Amino acid sequence: MKIAVLGAGALGTIIGSLIKQGGYNVDLIDVDHKNIDALNQNGATLTGILDRTIPVTAKHPNDLNDEYDVVFLLTKQVYTQNALNSLLPFIHEDSIICTLQNGVPEERVASIVGRKKTVGGVVGFGATWLGPGNSELTTELNTMKNYAFDVGELNGEVTNRINQVKTLLDTVGRCEITTNIQGVKWSKLLMNATFSGMSAALGCTFGDILNNPYAMKSLANIANETIKVAHSHNLKLAKMQGKDFEILELTEQSDIKEKMGFYHEVWGPHAKLKASMLQDLEKGRATEINFINGHVVEMGKQTKVQTPFNELVCKLVQEAEQKSRIPEFKENIVNFKSLLDSYVSAFN
Numbered sequence: 001m002k003i004a005v006l007g008a009g010a011l012g013t014i015i016g017s018l019i020k021q022g023g024y025n026v027d028l029i030d031v032d033h034k035n036i037d038a039l040n041q042n043g044a045t046l047t048g049i050l051d052r053t054i055p056v057t058a059k060h061p062n063d064l065n066d067e068y069d070v071v072f073l074l075t076k077q078v079y080t081q082n083a084l085n086s087l088l089p090f091i092h093e094d095s096i097i098c099t100l101q102n103g104v105p106e107e108r109v110a111s112i113v114g115r116k117k118t119v120g121g122v123v124g125f126g127a128t129w130l131g132p133g134n135s136e137l138t139t140e141l142n143t144m145k146n147y148a149f150d151v152g153e154l155n156g157e158v159t160n161r162i163n164q165v166k167t168l169l170d171t172v173g174r175c176e177i178t179t180n181i182q183g184v185k186w187s188k189l190l191m192n193a194t195f196s197g198m199s200a201a202l203g204c205t206f207g208d209i210l211n212n213p214y215a216m217k218s219l220a221n222i223a224n225e226t227i228k229v230a231h232s233h234n235l236k237l238a239k240m241q242g243k244d245f246e247i248l249e250l251t252e253q254s255d256i257k258e259k260m261g262f263y264h265e266v267w268g269p270h271a272k273l274k275a276s277m278l279q280d281l282e283k284g285r286a287t288e289i290n291f292i293n294g295h296v297v298e299m300g301k302q303t304k305v306q307t308p309f310n311e312l313v314c315k316l317v318q319e320a321e322q323k324s325r326i327p328e329f330k331e332n333i334v335n336f337k338s339l340l341d342s343y344v345s346a347f348n
Contacts, residue, residue, distance in 0.1 A: 003168065004068040004090075006083055007040065007075035008058060010127035010276065011100070013135040015172050017044035017054040022171030024057030027066070028058040029087075036060055038133030048128075049144075051226035061086035066197040070096045070168060072121075076280070077105055078293040079198055084112045091117070093292060097153060098165050102167035102192050102276070104185045106154060120181035121151040122188040124174065126273040140269040147241040150172025183238030187245045189295065190226045190237065191215055193268055193310060194219045197293045203327035207271030210264060218336040219263070221309040221343070224250040226296050232303035235347040237279060241266070253343070256309055281320050281327070289317040312339055 001024065005016035008030035016028040028044075030036055035123070039058035046052050061083070067090055077082045089099070096191045097113050099105050100121045110118040124147040126141035137144065143181050149169045153162050158181040169175035178184050202209065209215045227249040230237055237245045243266055247258055277287040293310040300307040312335060320327050 001025065001069045002066050003027070004071045004087070006073050006087060007079075008032075008035060009074065009076075010129035010135050010279070011123055012072075013039070013044050013129070013133070014050070014127050014137060015057050015074065015100070015123075015169075017046065018172040019168055020056050021054050022168075023320065024055070024171070027064075027068075027259045028056055029064070030058060030060060030192055031060060032132070033060065033087075035132040038131075038168055042133055044135040046137065047130065047134065048138055049141045050137045064090045066090065067092050068095060070098065070165065073097060073101055073105075073109065075101065076276075076286075077101055077103055077108075078286045079290050080105060080108060081112065082302070084109065085281055088113065091100055096161055096165060102188070103295055104139055104189055105291070106181070106185070110154070115154065119148055119151060119153055119165060120185060121165070121169075122162070122181075122184050122240070123178070124148055124150070126270055128274060129279060137289035138270065138273040142283055143241075143269045145173045149175040150178050150181070150184045150240065151175060152178040152184065154181060154182065178238060180238045183236055185330035186226070186235055186242040186307050187237045188231045189292065190223055190245055190248070191240075191297055192292045193226050193313070194222050195270070195273075196275035196277055197222060197289070197310070197313040197317070199273075200281060200287060200289065200320075201313045201327055202329045202332050203269065203278060203281075203320075204274075204329050205221065206267055206273045206275075210267060210271060212333065214333055214337045214340060216260065216263065216308055217253075217340055220248070220250065220256040220259055221340075222293070222296075222313065223248040223259075225305070227297050227306045229300040229303070229305045230309065232305045233299060251340065277317065279324075280315070281325075286319060288320075290316055295318075308339060308343070309336075312336065 008028040020026040036058040039241040043053045
């Protein structure tokens with residue numbers, strides 16, 4: 001079996017190298033020549049909670065010469081089209097493309113490679129790319145080992161091939177098969193829209209958000225908007241990592257206080273994590289904001305659900321992109337405080 005990890009960034013490096021360590025034939029595919037050279041010459045250097053170096057094979061899309069049976073897609077959504085186009089000559093009729101991207105990219109991926117080849121997946125841990133060939137695990141090891149992945153067929157069936165995907169990902173950490181991948185994707189979208197969105201908008205770690213009352217009240221409204229938008233499209237968020245994210249829906253602003261324990265329990269182990277979108281801002285790259293909080297906003301517009309907190313996150317991150325600057329926490333938290341002050345109750 002020939003496996004590809006398309007996108008050897010923070011997560012791709014960890015996932016690809018650990019699958020390789022598990023005894024599988026894996027190529028890490030990336031467009032960054034410095035990253036490719038470092039991976040081939042020095043191996044994948046995993047730091048932080050993990051501390052090991054694993055020999056790997058890395059390739060540029062222009063240097064591919066094999067057909068891949070399973071492809072784990074880990075590029076940013078802004079690069080999906082180009083990345084998959086470069087891979088099309090190297091997949092066959094029965095190839096599996098498993099999306100492990102942020103957001104809800106499955107329909108877009110299916111439109112490029114074909115719905116038959118597409119399966120959905122969610123990553124339950126975080127990492128930071130420290131430089132060529134070097135990735136830091138920023139989630140507690142126990143969390144990673146127990147809640148690493150959820151995968152599922154788009155039609156909800158439990159097939160031989162989704163079990164094959166599970167077997168591969170189990171070499172990294174526990175992988176669960178779900179019959180409701182869209183519900184899981186929306187739960188992960190909530191996770192990204194809240195802490196990743198706020199991390200990028202405020203220029204901080206998840207822990208900084210957890211420790212600030214205005215950030216947390218704003219985040220609770222981001223979660224509420226995401227749940228209400230999902231419901232407006234007849235989607236119910238699925239349990240993820242054993243947690244029911246549906247309970248984060250608000251009836252009124254006074255409900256926020258009782259939700260804080262849940263946020264600290266679920267995101268406390270990820271306190272050191274800095275959103276990949278913030279890492280992109282630091283590198284001067286385009287972020288996925290339009291595919292995360294922006295997706296909530298656009299889906300809300302379709303059903304006339306208001307999403308002011310998600311819109312503010314988009315605005316602040318987009319401004320940072322346009323000005324090529326890193327958001328300042330003290331400066332941008334004022335924007336959220338102002339919105340909270342003017343926000344009398346959760347929207348109806």
